[in-house]
Amino acid sequence: MNWKTKIEQYCDDYNIPIEYLADTLNDPKVIPMIRGKAFEFSVMIMLNNLLPSETWRAEKPILNPQLGSHDKDVVLTHLPTGKTVNIECKLAGKGKFTQTINGSTRIAVKCMRSRTLGAEMVADLAPKRGVAPEVLAIHNDQYMPADFDVVITSISNAFYQTNDESGFEWKPTPKQIQFLQKLNNDKSISDKDFAFFRMYAASSLELAVRKENGVVCTRKKCRNKEDCGFIPNYPIMEFASEETRPIARWLPLEDSEKLFLRVIHRK
Numbered sequence: 001m002n003w004k005t006k007i008e009q010y011c012d013d014y015n016i017p018i019e020y021l022a023d024t025l026n027d028p029k030v031i032p033m034i035r036g037k038a039f040e041f042s043v044m045i046m047l048n049n050l051l052p053s054e055t056w057r058a059e060k061p062i063l064n065p066q067l068g069s070h071d072k073d074v075v076l077t078h079l080p081t082g083k084t085v086n087i088e089c090k091l092a093g094k095g096k097f098t099q100t101i102n103g104s105t106r107i108a109v110k111c112m113r114s115r116t117l118g119a120e121m122v123a124d125l126a127p128k129r130g131v132a133p134e135v136l137a138i139h140n141d142q143y144m145p146a147d148f149d150v151v152i153t154s155i156s157n158a159f160y161q162t163n164d165e166s167g168f169e170w171k172p173t174p175k176q177i178q179f180l181q182k183l184n185n186d187k188s189i190s191d192k193d194f195a196f197f198r199m200y201a202a203s204s205l206e207l208a209v210r211k212e213n214g215v216v217c218t219r220k221k222c223r224n225k226e227d228c229g230f231i232p233n234y235p236i237m238e239f240a241s242e243e244t245r246p247i248a249r250w251l252p253l254e255d256s257e258k259l260f261l262r263v264i265h266r267k
Helices: 005-012 018-025 031-050 119-129 133-138 175-182 191-197 257-266
Strands: 056-059 076-079 083-089 092-099 105-109 150-154 160-162 168-170 200-203 237-241
Touching: 031 056, 031 076, 031 150, 031 191, 031 257, 076 105, 076 257, 083 257, 092 160, 119 191, 133 175, 133 237, 150 257, 175 191, 200 257
Parallel strands: 083 150
Antiparallel strands: 056 076, 076 083, 092 105, 105 237, 150 200, 160 168
């Protein structure tokens, strides 16, 4: 079934007037959900294009979210061993681009649960995660490294702003354009297209608040701000003033095979 037939079938199945499908998808309440889900497919495609096909296969599992287990956005299988890397796909936070006094650039990645954990789920998950229920309740919208192995992000969302109609608009500032052009070696690609496909990967272990990471928890009620083990809602990717690669933790997706192999070797 081709994509046009799939769209027609979808509209028929869910009683959506096909002539208003674009308007439905363009609703400000719908766009973030659509973009987030579509990014998972973009990551799958990118991984299958970048990694050797005889060694790796990336797939987008379709799971029922009501089963109580954490969603797997993309599963990367190491074919020689059959072991898998569970990948969480998260866009940069909208407008989350800042430059510090010393000239470094910071992009914050929106990495939090879409739904907070209720009391029943906290009671169920706490012993499985090895934390006290009261601690998990404080961090009930945050992930732990055991939830997935790797986070992959695209920086594009950091250059979007909300316009007067409450829609989302690609609107980088002159400083942001300068930053993008510093990263982009292929001038035949527009800044916008480059930002869409400029992806980075990081280990969930390296993003979590742990003493060896130097990441500090900003949750007010957290009593172990240097070693609580949770991943901040907005992990930071930082670039030094003249550098085109992040300072720590994050790797360009094309250089991430060694990260995936480290995950495989731990399993």
